[in-house]
Amino acid sequence: MTTIKTVARDRTVTHFVSRVLFTLVLVIVSLFFALPMVWLILAPFDATPSLTVSWPDWTLDNFVRLAENPYAMRSILNSLILGVGTMALVIVLGALASYAMSRISIPGRDGILYALLLLSSIVTGTAAMVPTFQLINQLQLINTHVGVILVLAGGILPTVIFILKDFMDSIPKSYEESARLYGAGPFRILKDVVVPIARPGLAFIAIWTIVQVWGNFLVPFLLLRTPDMQPAAVLMYTFYTESGQADLRLISAFSLVFSVPVLLIYFFVNRRYGFRFHGGIKS
């Protein structure tokens, strides 16, 4: 009798202890991830933010201050230019190439696709920064948005073609057949038949590209020299390294305004498309 009771009690005790331990570990891990982010949520609304997390003296003045800072606004515009520019280039070239690759089978097509994908994972921004810098230098595109867009698009395009080809493959060919019967040429068919059907895929690529470019630090840091050309990712770094006394009211508001769009887009895309599309050229 007594032994059974002890065993039973031991079971409950072990169970209880393991529940407590489990909860404790989960709380600690959550704290680890949350702790640095609390500042991002509170400091922008604090009239006198410091680096320490503290309950704010609520205000929206910091955002007014941000809106009045010409460099900050300019840099967000630059981020948009780079994002939209790269996106447009990648969508047009990617749609054309993936459509051609989907509809015409040349020998070794899949091999080429895999080779391109492999290439884009090997030739990363970090590993190729010296030749990329030198190439853009020789093309006299240093400190231009075009240079940054070309480099970013070159790195993203293999993945884009790979994903878009999947979409193109899944489009039923009967639509194109009927369009052709009515005398539409290939370009017309692509523009008026294929692109409208592939719109979800193209929209996904557009969003994904903008998110990738928005956060990219290294390429614009390397290729853009003056603050009036730099995107927010680079100017943010300049703000907290080069100014003697960092202006925390400006930096905190800037951090939040700069982060919120990608956070929103990301959770939207994640919910909608699932895990398949994580990662990529994030480096």
Added chain:
Amino acid sequence: MTEATMSAGSVRAPRRRRAEDVAGLGRARATLFAAPGLLLIGLFLLFPAIWTVYLGMTNYRLTGFAAANPEFVGLDNFATALNDPRFWNSLWLTLVFVLVSGIIGQTILGFSLAWMLRNVRPGIKTFVETLVLAAWVIPASVASFLWLALLDRRTGTLNSLLGTEGAAWLIQHPMECIIIFNIWVGTAFSMQLFSSAISAVPPSQLESARMVGANTWQQLRDVILPNIKGHLLTNTLLITLWTFNTFTPYLLTAGGPNGQTDILSVYIYQTAIPGGQLGLGAAISLIMLLINLVIALMYTRVSRGKSGKKVRS
């Protein structure tokens, strides 16, 4: 022209082509469609990689005489790099960084999170997952400032929480800082990968393991691990590749103090751009490209091996 000759030449080809090429694209026009994209990739992705080989054998500099008139110096740059203790220090730091923050840290923490969250209440699961994912999505330059604020010597939140006034984490323990920072940033990937891998394990197998009295540890070892072996390998190789190529620690420590966090990506940058030694920088880049090539080839082999399963792009 080609179309006509081809359909006349063979009987089977046109039927197969009709099935594929419904828009009447034809090879010539298809090439035209694909050309701009492939040209861009060729010029801004493939060419730099190949050019690195040549650049690495010159004494190119950013400014001065050698900028306008670079000379071919053969393998001198490689000899310089291989004889430079700074290079070996950098390689060693990179190894430690990849191993501890990527392969061990992110993988173990990501797996533990996936395992712990698999049957907690949905609300809690979403909350924790959102936190971990947010750390991965926040742009690198913001994330690093958040950590600078957390670790600040005088007014950092960590010091005020621990009561360690004036502890200069980034100066006293710089390597530990960038390792923990990188775990914070990157764990989301492993967590998501393992979470989908664990949910694909047949519940019946876990059920029977539990029936014969296997404890959690035994279930993990004998049921889960054999089932997710492929994912584990994929995870390790991708994490290795990404951690090896990250430049973000630069935003936190800029390689310092005294080169204590001088990982390979930072070392290349410091040598080539502020240091102006483009030739030497290119030589080290080539070494980095070759290491990337090896990791990527291993990854292709692994993902080809488990044919039929979806390959992550």
